Amino acid sequence: MHDLIRDLRETNDTKIILLVADGLGGLPMEPGGKTELESARTPNLDACVREGVCGLSIPVLPGITPGSGPGHLGLFGYDPLQHRIGRGILEALGVNFPVGPRDVAARGNFCTVDDAGLITDRRAGRPATERCVAMGRKLQEIRIPGVELFVEPVREHRFVVVFRGDNLGDAVNDTDPQQTGHKPLEARGQDAASQNTARIVNQFVAEADRVLKGDAPTNMVTLRGFARYPKIETMQEVYGFRPAALAVYPMYKGLARLVGMEVVDAGSTLGEQMTTLRKRWNDFDFFFLHYKYTDSTGEDGNFQAKVEMIERLDTELPKVRALNPDVLIVTGDHSTPSKLRSHSWHPVPTLLWSGTCRPDPVTEFGESYCLRGGLGQFQAMYLLPVAMAHAGRLGKYGA
Amino acid sequence: MHDLIRDLRETNDTKIILLVADGLGGLPMEPGGKTELESARTPNLDACVREGVCGLSIPVLPGITPGSGPGHLGLFGYDPLQHRIGRGILEALGVNFPVGPRDVAARGNFCTVDDAGLITDRRAGRPATERCVAMGRKLQEIRIPGVELFVEPVREHRFVVVFRGDNLGDAVNDTDPQQTGHKPLEARGQDAASQNTARIVNQFVAEADRVLKGDAPTNMVTLRGFARYPKIETMQEVYGFRPAALAVYPMYKGLARLVGMEVVDAGSTLGEQMTTLRKRWNDFDFFFLHYKYTDSTGEDGNFQAKVEMIERLDTELPKVRALNPDVLIVTGDHSTPSKLRSHSWHPVPTLLWSGTCRPDPVTEFGESYCLRGGLGQFQAMYLLPVAMAHAGRLGKYGA
Numbered sequence: 001m002h003d004l005i006r007d008l009r010e011t012n013d014t015k016i017i018l019l020v021a022d023g024l025g026g027l028p029m030e031p032g033g034k035t036e037l038e039s040a041r042t043p044n045l046d047a048c049v050r051e052g053v054c055g056l057s058i059p060v061l062p063g064i065t066p067g068s069g070p071g072h073l074g075l076f077g078y079d080p081l082q083h084r085i086g087r088g089i090l091e092a093l094g095v096n097f098p099v100g101p102r103d104v105a106a107r108g109n110f111c112t113v114d115d116a117g118l119i120t121d122r123r124a125g126r127p128a129t130e131r132c133v134a135m136g137r138k139l140q141e142i143r144i145p146g147v148e149l150f151v152e153p154v155r156e157h158r159f160v161v162v163f164r165g166d167n168l169g170d171a172v173n174d175t176d177p178q179q180t181g182h183k184p185l186e187a188r189g190q191d192a193a194s195q196n197t198a199r200i201v202n203q204f205v206a207e208a209d210r211v212l213k214g215d216a217p218t219n220m221v222t223l224r225g226f227a228r229y230p231k232i233e234t235m236q237e238v239y240g241f242r243p244a245a246l247a248v249y250p251m252y253k254g255l256a257r258l259v260g261m262e263v264v265d266a267g268s269t270l271g272e273q274m275t276t277l278r279k280r281w282n283d284f285d286f287f288f289l290h291y292k293y294t295d296s297t298g299e300d301g302n303f304q305a306k307v308e309m310i311e312r313l314d315t316e317l318p319k320v321r322a323l324n325p326d327v328l329i330v331t332g333d334h335s336t337p338s339k340l341r342s343h344s345w346h347p348v349p350t351l352l353w354s355g356t357c358r359p360d361p362v363t364e365f366g367e368s369y370c371l372r373g374g375l376g377q378f379q380a381m382y383l384l385p386v387a388m389a390h391a392g393r394l395g396k397y398g399a
Numbered sequence: 400m401h402d403l404i405r406d407l408r409e410t411n412d413t414k415i416i417l418l419v420a421d422g423l424g425g426l427p428m429e430p431g432g433k434t435e436l437e438s439a440r441t442p443n444l445d446a447c448v449r450e451g452v453c454g455l456s457i458p459v460l461p462g463i464t465p466g467s468g469p470g471h472l473g474l475f476g477y478d479p480l481q482h483r484i485g486r487g488i489l490e491a492l493g494v495n496f497p498v499g500p501r502d503v504a505a506r507g508n509f510c511t512v513d514d515a516g517l518i519t520d521r522r523a524g525r526p527a528t529e530r531c532v533a534m535g536r537k538l539q540e541i542r543i544p545g546v547e548l549f550v551e552p553v554r555e556h557r558f559v560v561v562f563r564g565d566n567l568g569d570a571v572n573d574t575d576p577q578q579t580g581h582k583p584l585e586a587r588g589q590d591a592a593s594q595n596t597a598r599i600v601n602q603f604v605a606e607a608d609r610v611l612k613g614d615a616p617t618n619m620v621t622l623r624g625f626a627r628y629p630k631i632e633t634m635q636e637v638y639g640f641r642p643a644a645l646a647v648y649p650m651y652k653g654l655a656r657l658v659g660m661e662v663v664d665a666g667s668t669l670g671e672q673m674t675t676l677r678k679r680w681n682d683f684d685f686f687f688l689h690y691k692y693t694d695s696t697g698e699d700g701n702f703q704a705k706v707e708m709i710e711r712l713d714t715e716l717p718k719v720r721a722l723n724p725d726v727l728i729v730t731g732d733h734s735t736p737s738k739l740r741s742h743s744w745h746p747v748p749t750l751l752w753s754g755t756c757r758p759d760p761v762t763e764f765g766e767s768y769c770l771r772g773g774l775g776q777f778q779a780m781y782l783l784p785v786a787m788a789h790a791g792r793l794g795k796y797g798a
Binding site for chain 2: 001004008051356358359360361372373374376378382383385386387388389394395396397398399
């Protein structure tokens with residue numbers, strides 16, 4: 001698909017906005033009820049729906065519940081099965097660590113070991129985050145020849161460690177034995193580069209044992225989810241446009257940076273994001289706006305709060321329309337039904353507005369209405385090519 | 400897919416008709432309006448719709464606007480991304496030149512060069528087609544050892560040249576420098592076979608320079624879109640039926656010939672095509688009928704004329720029904736909305752009629768009605784397998 005787009009793409013001065021309401025899709029709380037989106041009063045979204053075309057996005061494949069990484073990669077036009085973002089890298093992005101192509105990242109846990117070195121608490125009694133920060137500072141002092149080392153606290157017992165160097169593979173097992181009464185596992189690599197990483201990891205863990213010796217209950221570490229920085233062509237390389245990310249939370253900024261977007265300082269509220277969008281309107285062709293609160297309220301199981309977050313988004317929409325984008329997409333990276341308090345596999349309501357939409361019968365934004373929409377049910381990774389077509393940015397395939 | 404069909408196909412005496420209304424899909428001219436197809440009075444198509452099943456065909460992939468080649472290959476059941484028909488070959492098909500497996504074809508332009516050999520007009524002042532024919536005759540006299548050479552005029556400054564021989568590649572650059580003030584570019588090949596072609600092309604251009612020297616403004620040529628004859632399994636090999644093409648325009652006859660259809664002399668009007676269909680009914684199992692005027696009126700931006708061309712097609716439909724085909728498909732190879740005056744990426748309204756259709760709620764033929772159809776939105780290349788199933792020509796897969 002990317003080869004095809006590279007062949008067909010055309011340059012013009014059209015503008016595309018991708019507004020991602022994280023976890024937008026939902027479920028009714030009761031049989032016969034409405035979803036969060038269907039319950040919300042959304043006059044501005046509904047006006048777009050009447051002029052645009054709707055459908056339901058399948059983030060990865062039917063039945064597959066995506067994390068934030070695959071969910072966003074699909075919306076950015078990448079096949080989320082082909083491009084995998086390892087857990088270590090995602091965790092590093094989440095704490096705003098600037099991972100790069102020479103990095104292998106892993107999730108770390110502080111744990112408690114007894115005098116024999118056997119783990120007695122895999123989470124070190126869930127220490128206060130302040131202690132996590134202090135212990136992280138100790139780990140940061142460790143030196144291992146041949147690599148740079150970065151330790152970033154996350155919260156409680158969790159931290160991120162990044163090994164930076166040449167020839168580092170990530171086919172390395174987790175050192176967490178997943179049960180107490182065992183020693184941390186030795187790291188082993190599946191190939192030469194990963195054996196190189198494993199050797200360094202074992203040195204790091206030995207050093208951690210030494211520097212944390214007197215610090216029970218946080219007197220040892222386990223590492224999981226070793227992951228290299230993924231090699232991904234940038235959106236500029238594939239689509240030929242200048243992409244910008246206007247996100248508030250580090251993980252989404254990091255995901256945008258992975259695909260080559262310029263991460264713009266967009267403030268910390270939706271209102272500030274809108275102001276930034278207006279100010280930087282002439283500097284980019286493609287704008288990714290990320291709105292977190294539809295997901296976090298869904299994860300909290302707070303149906304009414306999710307409804308309110310959708311309504312808040314709706315009230316900001318006229319600011320987007322006022323810029324006269326050529327294509328406006330409103331969708332989610334996955335569903336987060338309040339009823340399930342988690343991400344889910346349910347297809348995601350999607351709206352595409354442009355001047356070249358074929359009419360469909362949908363007049364309100366909502367899951368059941370989108371079922372009748374002209375976009376049908378589609379894999380998320382095809383949404384951006386469709387947006388490019390509507391923006392006049394894709395030429396004809398074949399004569 | 401083709402391997403599967405080859406395994407499962409069965410032979411019987413059923414008949415399938417694929418009626419392609421070129422560029423059938425459209426758009427309303429005004430928000431809230433109807434498309435060309437929705438505006439047309441089509442009682443005979445609507446009767447088929449009520450008994451059959453409808454849907455929307457995606458010619459290549461969502462957002463991709465196909466040319467005639469990929470659009471038709473999809474309807475013939477071939478993956479248009481796997482089989483590419485180069486521009487030179489398509490141009491040769493368009494002038495009814497019988498390209499074959501040893502051919503490399505290119506599009507040619509007559510151009511004007513000054514005494515220093517620099518191009519002053521890339522289109523030689525758009526000469527009359529008579530002059531194009533006369534100059535083509537001069538080029539046809541050129542002899543190059545090791546290849547046969549065919550020069551076919553198209554119109555104005557455009558012609559086709561076909562090099563026939565062994566070991567000719569088509570990874571050869573265009574010789575058109577795309578701007579005036581430069582000499583035509585030297586042809587270079589990317590591999591051994593293409594270097595062979597490039598050497599011959601450079602000889603041809605040198606000879607053209609010689610024979611056209613006194614013929615300003617048509618005193619030089621540039622060549623573009625070098626393309627080999629594509630290797631495609633025939634429909635008979637894949638589907639096991641005897642396919643016939645009833646088309647009026649050379650390009651569609653050529654596309655049909657590429658996939659092994661027998662191109663039947665079908666006259667020059669839809670009425671004559673219908674007569675031919677009836678006469679040759681017993682000679683074939685599969686009939687491709689091509690109707691051009693829904694596309695050409697769309698390309699002209701003439702909404703009302705496209706409506707009339709659809710209505711004219713509708714009035715001929717009873718002649719098709721009278722033959723009692725087992726399966727009748729009416730669709731397009733792509734959309735050509737009058738509003739856009741060009742091919743587009745919008746899915747194409749599709750109707751499949753047979754005695755084994757499951758009912759759907761569609762009662763009229765049109766883009767928005769087809770959204771509710773039982774075929775859903777589907778990739779064009781799956782339509783012919785579905786037709787074979789309805790014709791009882793596909794056995795069970797697995798036990």
